[in-house]
Amino acid sequence: MNSKQLTAIIKEKILNNEYEHMKLPTEDMLMDEYGVTRYCVRKAIQNLVNHGLIYQVQGSGMYIKEKRDDCLILSSTEGIVMSFPNKKVESKVLNLHIQEADDELAKEFKCEKGTPIYKLTRLRYLDGEPFCIEYSRYNKKIIPYLSNEIAEGSIYEYIRNDLGLSIGFADKIILCDKINHEQAELLNLEENDPGLFINDTVYLSNGTIFNASTVLYNYKLTKLFDVANLK
Structure with missing residues (x-):
């Protein structure tokens, strides 16, 4: 699985409200779940940030932004x-x-x-x-x-x-x-x-x-x- 495929999977889960507390799993959890490298996870995370879907808080994790379906x-x-x-x-x-x-x-x-x-x-x-x-x-x-x-x-x-x-x-x-x-x-x-x-x-x-x-x-x-x- 490459970073684009992982981006698409996480994006679909975000749009379907499958993550609790508006927060993504940690990098390690995503690596274990999808059997990918840390580089792949970080690239996918950056893609999601660029798409305006998530934001990162240092020391706390990755959070899902409110949906902007009209933009x-x-x-x-x-x-x-x-x-x-x-x-x-x-x-x-x-x-x-x-x-x-x-x-x-x-x-x-x-x-x-x-x-x-x-x-x-x-x-x-x-x-x-x-x-x-x-x-x-x-x-x-x-x-x-x-x-x-x-x-x-x-x-x-x-x-x-x-x-x-x-x-x-x-x-x-x-x-x-x-x-x-x-x-x-x-x-x-x-x-x-x-x-x-x-x-x-x-x-x-x-x-x-x-x-x-x-x-x-x-x-x-x-x-x-x-x-x-x-x-």
């Missing part, structure tokens, strides 16, 4: 499905095609000009409400196959589970701007309403860029959550 976790690279485990997430593909990388895309992906790039636009819903519009690009040399069926589900789960790739980290730029008429219609808003845009550049664990996206979030439904390390 998008900024520090997570697991996608919307994992950020909202208790909500129904649906995706509608608006456009999916392949384009050869021009100078701009080649610079964005740090790839050769002419590299095939998937360009995907999809509308995502939370519990039936239009939550965001994703304008995504994927390097086809890294993500060799992407279909409407896959895009209607969780692409990141497909990348991890089916392609066996390890997602590392993402650079994020957050900005606000007015939305246009088409975007307003898709999100059930008004033209020139405010829009929360997040530009993501996402890397595999080996440092290769595989995905770049601009995501427009419905300002009426979106709350952001992150953990500030004040050490």
Whole structure:
């Protein structure tokens, strides 16, 4: 078992309220229970801290935070499905095609000009409400196959589970701007309403860029959550 698998197991138990007194077992107890190394446990614990699920008190242990089911976790690279485990997430593909990388895309992906790039636009819903519009690009040399069926589900789960790739980290730029008429219609808003845009550049664990996206979030439904390390 690796740290990501252990993270998923502990996370599921937290979400199902299986730990008493809002406190996790000790490192030694987790090592014995799951037959893993101390490094694996500590990596999983750090993942849970980054996801905003737990916090550590020196000399006392690891405590579970109150649930934030209504927030998008900024520090997570697991996608919307994992950020909202208790909500129904649906995706509608608006456009999916392949384009050869021009100078701009080649610079964005740090790839050769002419590299095939998937360009995907999809509308995502939370519990039936239009939550965001994703304008995504994927390097086809890294993500060799992407279909409407896959895009209607969780692409990141497909990348991890089916392609066996390890997602590392993402650079994020957050900005606000007015939305246009088409975007307003898709999100059930008004033209020139405010829009929360997040530009993501996402890397595999080996440092290769595989995905770049601009995501427009419905300002009426979106709350952001992150953990500030004040050490």
